[in-house]
Amino acid sequence: MQNKTKYYFQFTVLCLGTLLLSYGLSQTQNRYFNTCHFWIPTLFFALTSLGINVLLTKTDKRSQDFVFKTLALSMARLLACMIFVFVYSLINKKYALAFTCHFMIQYLVFTIFEVSFLLKHIKQAN
Secondary structure (H helix, E strand, C coil): CCHHHHHHHHHHHHHHHHHHHHHHHHCCCCCCCCCCCCCCHHHHHHHHHHHHHHHHHHCCCHHHHHHHHHHHHHHHHHHHHHHHHHHHHHHHCCHHHHHHHHHHHHHHHHHHHHHHHHHHHHHHHH
C-alpha cells in the first residue's frame, strides 16, 4: 500500500510538472510551442499511464507473459500516440506543429517515469 501511495504522489507531481512546463512553453512567442491546447497531451498521457499501470501491476511480474504485456502495451501506446497526433493535425492544422512538440516532450517525460517505475516494481517482486 505504501508503494501505491508513493506512486500516485509521484504521478500527480509529474502531471502537474508537465502541465506547468507545457503552460510555460505555450506562453512563449515561438511557433514550435505557442498553442492554446497545451493541456491535451498531459491529459492523454495521464490516462494512458494510469491504464498501463493498472494492467501491468495486476499481473505476475516474474513470468515471460509480463515482459510480453509490457512490450505490447508500450507498442500500443506508441501507436495510439501517433494516431492521436495525426488526428489532431488534421483537425487543427494551424497549431499542429506546436501541439506535436508539446506531445513529444511529454511522451519522453512520461515514458522515462513509466520505465523507471516498472523497473522498481520488478525489482521489488524479485
